[in-house]
Amino acid sequence: MISFFKKSAKEENAYLKAIPLVADMHSHILPGIDDGAKNMEQSLALIGELIDMGYRKLTATPHIMGDFYKNTPAIIHEKLIKVQLAVNQKGWNIELKAAAEYYLDEWFMEKLRREEPMLTFGNNYVLFETSYINPPVQLQEAIFLMKSQGYKPVLAHPERYIYFHDNFSKIREIYEMGVLLQININSLSGYYSVPAQVIAEKLVDNRMVHFAGTDCHSLKHIQSLHLAQSKKYYAKLLTLDLLNHIL
Ligand SMILES: [Fe+2]
Numbered sequence: 001m002i003s004f005f006k007k008s009a010k011e012e013n014a015y016l017k018a019i020p021l022v023a024d025m026h027s028h029i030l031p032g033i034d035d036g037a038k039n040m041e042q043s044l045a046l047i048g049e050l051i052d053m054g055y056r057k058l059t060a061t062p063h064i065m066g067d068f069y070k071n072t073p074a075i076i077h078e079k080l081i082k083v084q085l086a087v088n089q090k091g092w093n094i095e096l097k098a099a100a101e102y103y104l105d106e107w108f109m110e111k112l113r114r115e116e117p118m119l120t121f122g123n124n125y126v127l128f129e130t131s132y133i134n135p136p137v138q139l140q141e142a143i144f145l146m147k148s149q150g151y152k153p154v155l156a157h158p159e160r161y162i163y164f165h166d167n168f169s170k171i172r173e174i175y176e177m178g179v180l181l182q183i184n185i186n187s188l189s190g191y192y193s194v195p196a197q198v199i200a201e202k203l204v205d206n207r208m209v210h211f212a213g214t215d216c217h218s219l220k221h222i223q224s225l226h227l228a229q230s231k232k233y234y235a236k237l238l239t240l241d242l243l244n245h246i247l
Pocket of ligand 1: 026028034156
């Protein structure tokens with residue numbers, strides 16, 4: 001019994017150091033340019049919910065994907081300005097920014113090879129994702145090109161890639177190459193899958209998480225975020241030195 005109480009006290013102390021998240025760096029809240037918010041009404045509904053959850057700074061990261069979403073900095077910034085105006089009209093207390101979630105495809109590789117300016121957030125961070133099923137053949141080259149151009153690559157939701165589910169050491173390899181890792185908060189509620197939840201928890205246990213993101217696309221994600229926030233691993237996540245806190 002004594003050791004049980006000792007452990008509980010230790011865990012409680014750890015949780016006392018938890019810092020609430022006020023900055024999100026991964027969301028699809030700009031209207032009509034990807035599979036997130038479809039219109040301004042939906043954008044405002046999501047932003048309103050995120051404000052209620054305590055967020056004070058949101059970085060919208062619309063998909064940029066050669067096959068589906070050929071978004072450009074100009075398209076994204078135009079949407080950001082429209083949403084900002086609508087938010088101002090509501091009188092809401094929230095800082096809005098925009099970057100992108102780049103899908104690792106030839107469209108992205110060409111941009112990197114041509115050294116086109118990337119959309120970044122915070123301290124020159126570039127958020128990128130890969131196929132969910134197949135390990136990307138250009139991963140090493142993409143990381144090299146991003147780093148050599150002064151960017152800090154951030155891999156979106158490593159826990160969601162099926163090709164990592166039986167291969168945690170591959171995630172560790174990428175981590176050791178200096179790629180920053182961002183987990184989705186909703187992975188902790190089991191929203192995506194059990195393996196995604198298991199990997200996300202393992203990343204938290206191993207303190208291999210640099211950013212936490214909502215990856216919010218719709219009100220369904222908001223519901224799941226409430227559930228995730230009640231989980232033990234969410235409390236544990238908040239004790240890590242997340243870079244969200246310095247955005
Ligand atoms: Fe996303």
